[in-house]
Amino acid sequence: MPDIHRVAILDDYQKVARRHADWNALPDSARLTVFTEPLGSPESVITALEPFDVVVAMRERTAFPAEVIDGLPNLRLLVTTGPANAAIDVAAATRRGVVVSGTRGAGAAPTAELTWGLIHALARSLPAEERGMRRGAWQRTIGRDLYGARLGVVGLGDVGTRVARVGLALGMDVVAWSAHLDTEHARAVGVTPVRKQELLATSDVVTVHLKLSARTTGLLGRDELALMRPDSLLINTSRGPVLDEDALLAALRAGTIGGAALDVYSTEPLPADSPWRSAPRTVLAPHLGYVTAGTYDVFYTDALEDILAYGAGEPIRVITP
Template identity: 80%
Template sequence: MPEIRRVAILDDYQGVARRHADWSALPDSTRLTVFSEPLGGAEDVAAALRPFDVVVAMRERTAFPAAVIDSLPNLRLLVTTGPANAAIDVAAAEQRGIVVSGTRGGGLTSTAELTWGLIHALTRSIPTEDRLVREGDWERTVGRDLHGARLGVIGLGSVGTRVARVGLAFGMDVVAWSSHLDTGHARAVGVTPVDKEELLATSDVVTVHLKASARTTGIVGRDELALMRPNAFLINTSRSALIDGEALLAALRDGRIGGAGLDVHSVEPLPDDSPWRTAPRTVLTPHLGYVTEGTYDIFYSDALEDILAYGAGTPIRVVAP
């Protein structure tokens, strides 16, 4: 049976990994190390993780391209939270004889909930008013009504559908588009299918819920942003690559759209010199969509199961290239 000697848990930013699973179930001889800060670039990742035979990665916070995988001679099991991870070169791992195991998914409901948090934060200027109250000021902004406004949902999958249903509950006119939209599903939910141009040109709030791929990268770019109303809000809790960041930043600075709520960023954590730190009319969160107690319970308990199963010689939830 494979011996589990040293296990690394990566990117535990909140310092909670140890309480979301019973790690005492690991063999007594196993040494568990938790990293609570980003490890840095590829060379830093390789240097920090070289002694470990098992690594637990939190989603895509740390990348494992072929070059990093090849620099980890002791690695035998790489666990990703979630059933897949675009930041791991699974084929390279397989060539090295490294098992990549996943966990059950999580975060669908929590991501939809955060989407609405960002929408409310923008439409009612909650961060601004919170700051002003603490500074001794009072009632300086005028909010926007959601009832009767149009919500445009780009991507009506699991998360997009949840977001749409909440919009309907608020009395919004909800429309949706994607290149492969199931119009029957949309109508069954109570959502009106429209083309991309109409959605962008007529929506008061546009929210993006697509998987990142070659087909969807930059799906909201300069031309799409030009179609949006000057007071419309854009929300992204999916992947940063879906939106042309430079084009969005320019539109915000020029006042061509009303604002943006972003939970995902091209570089995470945001660098000190990131222009997004001073971007106008924005509400930014640090990729919190899946970061909830319930999701972490699933991720870490399944990760522990993966490790124990590997140690017993019967790997589970193996991710294929």
């Protein structure tokens, strides 16, 4: 059975990883190191992680392409929180003999809940009003009504379905589109299937809930955004590259859409000089969709189980190419 010597936990931005699992259960031979800041470039990742035989990655915060995996000669177990991780080259790891294990997922509820927080914040200008009150202002904006408005859900999977149900409960007219939409499921939920063009052109609020893939990258670009009304709102809590960010910035600056609320970006953490930090009519969140105490309990507890199972010679939740 393999001995475990050095374990790294990556990207613990909130410095809470030690609280969400009993890391004292690691073998006496194991030394645990927690990284609380992004490691940076592939070269920096290799330099920082070269001594470690076990690495726990938090979602896609740190990428592990082939060049990084090949640069870590001591790496034997790579654990990702969640059941899959698009930022890990699993095929390269397998070729190297590195076991990749996952954890249970966060579930749809946390991201769906945050989506509605962003919708309300944008529709009622809550961040701007809150900041204004602290400076002595009072009632500077007029909010948007959601009751009777149309909610367009792009992607009616687990998260999209939860978001749609809340919209229905609020008295919204809910429509949905995706390339492979299950129309029977949509109608059973109370959602009307429509074409993408109709959804974009007629929805007061468009919310995106798609997995990132080659097919969905850049799915909403300049032409699609041009279909939206000047007062419509766009919400993205899926993945940044699903939207053409340059096109969205241009639309916001030109006033051809009413506003955007984003939790995800093509580059994360968002650089200090990112144009999003000064973009008009936006509500921004730092990828909080899955960041809840319950989710972290699942992620870190399962990650510890993965490590212990590997040390016992019986890896679990192994991800294959």
